[in-house]
Amino acid sequence: MLIWLRPIHFLCGLAVAVAGLLSIAAASAQDASGGMLDWPRGEMEAALDYFIAERMEALSVPGVAVAIVADGQIVFERGYGVADASGEVPVTAHTMFEVGGIGLPLQAFTALQMAQEGKLALDEPLARALAEPWIPNRAASDAITLRHVLMHRSGLSDRVRLGSRSVAFEPGSGYRAGGMGFVYLAHVMAEADGKPFDRLMRERLFQPLGMSSSGYIIPEALVDDVARGHDALWVPITAFAGPMVAIFLAGFIVTLLVVRLGFHRLKLKPFDLVPAAFIAPVGASLHLYYMQGGWTLLFCIGYFLVWIAGVLLLTAAIQYARFVLGQTSQDGMISRSSMRREAFSPLSFALVVVASLYFMSWQVPLPARDGGDFNAALSLRSSAHDLARFAAGFINGELIGVSARARMVDERIEVSGPIGDRVGTGLGFYTRERMDGLTIWQPSASIGLRGLIVIEPARRSAVVVLTNSDSGKVLMQEVAGHVLGVETPWRRP
Numbered sequence: 001m002l003i004w005l006r007p008i009h010f011l012c013g014l015a016v017a018v019a020g021l022l023s024i025a026a027a028s029a030q031d032a033s034g035g036m037l038d039w040p041r042g043e044m045e046a047a048l049d050y051f052i053a054e055r056m057e058a059l060s061v062p063g064v065a066v067a068i069v070a071d072g073q074i075v076f077e078r079g080y081g082v083a084d085a086s087g088e089v090p091v092t093a094h095t096m097f098e099v100g101g102i103g104l105p106l107q108a109f110t111a112l113q114m115a116q117e118g119k120l121a122l123d124e125p126l127a128r129a130l131a132e133p134w135i136p137n138r139a140a141s142d143a144i145t146l147r148h149v150l151m152h153r154s155g156l157s158d159r160v161r162l163g164s165r166s167v168a169f170e171p172g173s174g175y176r177a178g179g180m181g182f183v184y185l186a187h188v189m190a191e192a193d194g195k196p197f198d199r200l201m202r203e204r205l206f207q208p209l210g211m212s213s214s215g216y217i218i219p220e221a222l223v224d225d226v227a228r229g230h231d232a233l234w235v236p237i238t239a240f241a242g243p244m245v246a247i248f249l250a251g252f253i254v255t256l257l258v259v260r261l262g263f264h265r266l267k268l269k270p271f272d273l274v275p276a277a278f279i280a281p282v283g284a285s286l287h288l289y290y291m292q293g294g295w296t297l298l299f300c301i302g303y304f305l306v307w308i309a310g311v312l313l314l315t316a317a318i319q320y321a322r323f324v325l326g327q328t329s330q331d332g333m334i335s336r337s338s339m340r341r342e343a344f345s346p347l348s349f350a351l352v353v354v355a356s357l358y359f360m361s362w363q364v365p366l367p368a369r370d371g372g373d374f375n376a377a378l379s380l381r382s383s384a385h386d387l388a389r390f391a392a393g394f395i396n397g398e399l400i401g402v403s404a405r406a407r408m409v410d411e412r413i414e415v416s417g418p419i420g421d422r423v424g425t426g427l428g429f430y431t432r433e434r435m436d437g438l439t440i441w442q443p444s445a446s447i448g449l450r451g452l453i454v455i456e457p458a459r460r461s462a463v464v465v466l467t468n469s470d471s472g473k474v475l476m477q478e479v480a481g482h483v484l485g486v487e488t489p490w491r492r493p
Helices: 002-033 041-059 100-116 146-150 179-193 197-206 220-225 234-262 270-292 294-330 336-341 346-359 384-395 401-410 472-484
Strands: 063-070 073-081 230-232 363-365 413-416 422-425 430-434 437-444 450-456 461-467
Touching: 041 063, 041 073, 041 472, 063 384, 063 472, 073 384, 100 146, 100 179, 100 197, 100 384, 100 401, 100 437, 100 450, 146 179, 179 197, 230 234, 234 270, 234 294, 270 294, 294 346, 384 401, 384 450, 384 461, 401 437, 450 472, 461 472
Parallel strands: none
Antiparallel strands: 063 073, 063 461, 230 363, 413 422, 422 430, 430 437, 437 450, 450 461
């Protein structure tokens, strides 16, 4: 009897294996066409739980929050990991993150709401709403319209941390990511509505859509509840040390040429390198300040000094231990002169520096932004849940109506894009047209914090992914791609 059952067991096992392979192939094909949105909800949740946990560990991302909208309704929202790598507070769908740039389409949405009321006009100069010009360039001030700002065609820069009000080109004649345009728009909106911008956004957008965990200004008591940004230790160190070493090497070459050609000396003296040693950290500081602003400069210098102090202290400890062991092996007597002679060993210093590289992948927390530190392009705090509420409200045409909502997508211009992609700007969103459809999207890229919101109008769906690590820029693209069934990432032109 058992002999006859063996072929049956074999055939059953083979059938199960084939069925498994077919289901995997079907899931893969389904993922390639429509993504996880077409999956049964239970399967989608289980797949996301497994995938996000694996990728968080591989990428060293402390915390992630995800929310998904399908057919204009939130169908999934969940948090993973912790808000601070040094703590135990879990991330939830309601955990606040610094979302920075994701606030730009929210601001655009509200500006169009004000345009419907006649307080702003899409194609008239924004300066008409002001008693005093905000932009020093009078010609540019008289030309920049709401449409220019929303499409990043104002000519204003993206150096929002520096507050630059310079205009790079004639408004409307080119494209340039312009966070300062939205800072300007926030000033205009506040003047036109007669109330501070944070209050305006709260009354016009956050409260009507039930976004209770969002604000550009928050009480100091809530600052500790915001997910803390993280970066690998090597990022702030090399951000400062890299330019400093480059500037010092350039100074060394110039000094060598001056000494040899000007003073006709073959050898450099230590004093000759004092100017280069002084200029290098000052130049690196100015470079960082110009590129990223004062807050990032302090963050990078702080971790660089802590690293250097640790290396020097450990080098000194190793050197002292070598000295003591050396004296003990001789006569046990320690003399001050011998200690001075053995004060520093370049080999020990080099070994400690090499050993410190092992710790460079550690995720280190960033200082929290003050609750009252306001910047319309940087200081928005929000949650995955709240941003999904906005996405659902946008899809359903709430507050501004379906026709105005459609204009934000339809009135777009192409900027650039790789083969197969047509990347452009709409009225507040970036747009991307591919063979598989149109998506509108906006990233956030604050230091140590990465986020992404993608809306697919045709399927009335959206994905929000917020992470508290720079390495989360990979994870957020992967999650959004798997959910929507899109392989290539969304990147700003």
